[in-house]
């Protein structure tokens with residue numbers, strides 16, 4: 317047994333102090349074997365009477381519960397760390413010149429991958445084609461992902477090696493974009509991206525990249541994550557955990573495509589230990605806004621289509637049922653209002669059949685008014701990413717405009733009794749949780765725009781945002797032993813350079829983490 321006394325004048329417990337709960341602020345935590353056992357004067361008294369093996373004074377202006385990113389792609393982000401970053405490019409030409417200089421650093425057989433290009437921010441906002449990519453990468457496979465991960469921009473060589481021609485039909489839930497002559501342009505949307513999987517790819521080993529990403533997340537104040545990526549990522553976390561290298565608490569999702577592997581493996585949601593556990597199964601029901609593949613009830617402004625249903629509704633329902641029957645919780649991606657309606661229909665069906673597993677909608681971005689109360693009625697978690705709102709707001713105005721929808725509707729959902737879990741969807745957005753807290757309370761971008769916030773009636777308080785980024789995210793993977801700094805909870809916390817409750821809300825975004833503690837042990841110090 318080891319006991320540590322942690323002291324700081326401004327420890328935010330995450331408790332509201334209401335209905336006999338603990339005080340919202342305390343000055344000390346007594347931690348025994350990773351778990352908080354006493355607060356405040358009681359903890360200090362135990363320390364004075366020799367009841368602590370060590371006394372630690374935490375730095376900075378405030379201490380708060382460690383944050384949990386409820387939706388993050390760590391394999392994708394880790395691999396991005398070794399690729400070109402096109403997010404800031406403001407034109408096709410600028411993107412191509414970045415690709416050209418990155419290509420010069422690659423070995424002869426290495427693919428051009430990731431990239432995170434965002435044509436919506438280019439001076440001429442049209443999706444690019446293979447011919448432009450061929451100019452800078454004629455003789456290596458190039459398959460560059462859009463910033464939302466829902467579109468690939470491939471070169472001619474990639475299409476040829478994958479056997480994609482004018483005769484290739486669109487796969488279910490995807491589109492091979494074609495030019496006026498019927499030739500593939502190199503743009504592959506949604507499931508059409510998977511057509512490239514047949515092309516052999518020499519990938520760098522994942523684990524060193526994943527470890528670098530792991531350490532970066534701890535330094536940002538994250539102490540738990542729910543990872544959305546695939547089996548290779550899971551294997552790397554299992555190996556890291558076996559070596560004692562895993563300090564983040566990881567709830568590892570199962571991708572819908574890997575469900576049978578996980579079933580055969582005997583996995584169930586919640587299995588594991590306090591560090592690495594099995595998360596929900598992740599399904600897609602539609603695409604994304606930036607790729608015009610979100611599934612809407614009405615067409616996008618200036619476009620004919622209503623987006624893409626990633627899988628036919630009966631298939632989605634059948635796969636959700638099968639997952640629940642095997643003990644898995646469910647996380648289903650839904651961006652558009654039609655996608656959200658259909659996912660909630662599927663959830664209503666399985667609830668009526670008596671299934672009690674955790675049900676989550678990932679993103680829940682654009683909701684019909686009639687669907688808002690269904691989150692509480694069906695006990696469905698809205699797993700949302702505040703930074704999506706501030707990154708998308710111009711695009712949402714441009715391609716959705718004003719419809720009777722609730723968009724990024726945190727206030728409306730909370731008022732309707734829904735449970736929120738916050739995350740980043742990194743690398744789509746920055747994984748910094750203070751960016752999310754800032755976006756949630758201001759609905760403004762880093763530049764302070766728009767004045768007063770975008771649809772400011774949907775702003776929420778810092779306490780509400782922190783709750784969604786801690787307790788809400790933990791509960792969304794069935795954990796009730798962590799999230800508050802009160803007796804009986806794990807001592808996961810961060811010390812930061814400012815008091816987010818007393819600074820100008822605009823400054824929450826720049827909060828710097830000075831020390832991160834997981835289970836009472838310091839895992840990062842600046």
Ligand SMILES: [Zn+2]
Pocket residue numbers: 387389544741
């Ligand atoms: Zn995602």
